Amino acid sequence: MLSKNDLFRRINTRFPMVVERLITLWGSPELVEYINNLMTGAKGGPSAELSEDVRFALASLKAEHDREFPRYAVRQAVLDEGVLAQNAEFKLINTRFPRIGQRILATWGQASFCEYVNELMNDKRDGRRQGFPEEIMLALFRLMQEHDKQFPQFVLKITDIWSLTNKI
16 A cells, blocks of 8 residues: 555656645645546546556545544435435536535435535635636536425525516
C-alpha cells in the first residue's frame, strides 16, 4: 500500500495544480466532491487525461480521507426497488452529489423536499454559493416537477410582488 505522500507524488507528476488543491481541501467535506468532479470530468476537469495510476491515486486518497475524517465520508444513498430507484435525474444527482442524494431520498414525499430543493436552487449565501453544473440544475428542476405531480399537496406556494399584483 502506498503512503499518502506517494499518492500525492503520483498525481503531482502530471497535475501539480490538482495536488495543490487536494492539499488545500484536505480535512474538509469539499475534498470528496472535488475528487468526484475530477473523476467524472465535471467543471472542465482533466478526466479524459487521467491515466489509470492517477485515477487509482485519487481513489486511494479519497479512501484515506474517509478514514481520517469519517464525519465527512459520504456514501451514496442506497436505493431499494421503490422510491426513485428508476429515476434518471435522481441517479445523476446521487452520483455526483451523494450528500444531496441522501437528503432528497430522506425528504421525498414530504413538504421539506420542496423547501430543500428550493434552497439548493436559490443562493441564500450572499453570492458565495458556487452553483451547480447545468445538467444537475436541470435534474433538480425535473425532480421537483416530478415531486409536484406525485405530491401536489406539498407544492410550494410562493407569494411574491408579481402574484400579489395580479390579485389586485
